[in-house]
Amino acid sequence: MAEPLKIGVLASGNGSNLQAIIDRIEAGGIRAQIACVITNNADAFALERAKRHGIPALFLDHRLFASREEYDAALVEKLRGHGVRLVLLAGFMRIITPVLLNAFPLSIMNIHPALLPAFPGxxxxxxxxxxxxxVSGCTVHFVDEGTDTGPIIMQAAVAVLDDDTEETLASRIRREEHRIYPEAVRLFVENSLKVVGRRVTITDDTVSTRS
Structure with a gap:
């Protein structure tokens, strides 16, 4: 049997989407292994989440590098050193350069708390x-050189209520993020995503984006 696909997660903060993916893997829902978690923030709780599950966790300070490209080259070295084939952005507050993109073509995913292309950034x-x-929601997409402009993999809609605040809307959207991000990862791991131009086709008819 083939070895589980190795995933690298880049995070800058709390890492709740990281936790959702860890939980799905540990429950047997994704045949993959998180090989490393890397953050540019020494205080990111994502590091603690990784340590609790025995995942190698690394703080790589972007301030020690002269350019974004040099930092991304260091990321590529660390990710490749852990055998990573899929890179997940989980609240990673850095602009990705072609150095990282070219190292993992169509193998970097992000989740954004809106129905792209509306409200990027x-x-x-x-x-x-x-x-x-x-109606708002969230979007899992492949990462390209733009800001939240890569090919869309999955989306989930969330109604916007008249009395919503940023916090209440974000909380409901986050629940959907925790559902569809692990599902998008599963589809990648199972080779059920086909990308032609901007269109991503899902070749798994069991998938539903509904709550």
Whole structure:
């Protein structure tokens, strides 16, 4: 039997999506192994989450590098050193350069708390509330050189309530993030994603993006 696919997770903060993926793997729902968790923030709780599950955890300080490209080259070295084939961004507050993208083509995923292409970038929930939309949600996508512009893998919709705040909307969206991000990872691991141009086709008819 083939070895589980090795995943590297890049995080900068709490790492709740990291935890959702760890839980799904440990429950047997994804045949993969998180080989390392790397953060640019020494205080990121994601490091503690990794340690609790026996996952190698590394703080790599971006301030020690002269450029984003040099930092990404160090990331590539660490990821390859752990045999990583899929890179997951889990609240990683860094702009990704071609150095990292070219090392893992169509093998870097991110989750964004909005229904892309609407409201990319920071403060997506605030943007949604200010615009007055009735539906928001989250998007798992492959990462490219743009800001939240890569091919979309999965999305989940969340109703925006009249009395929502950024915090209440973010909380409901986060529950959907924890559901669809692990599912997108499973599909990648099982070779059930086909990318042609901007379109990602799912070749697994058991998938549903509904709650």
């Amino acid at each position: 920071l403060h997506a929930q605030r943007q949604a509330l200010q615009y007055g939309v009735k």
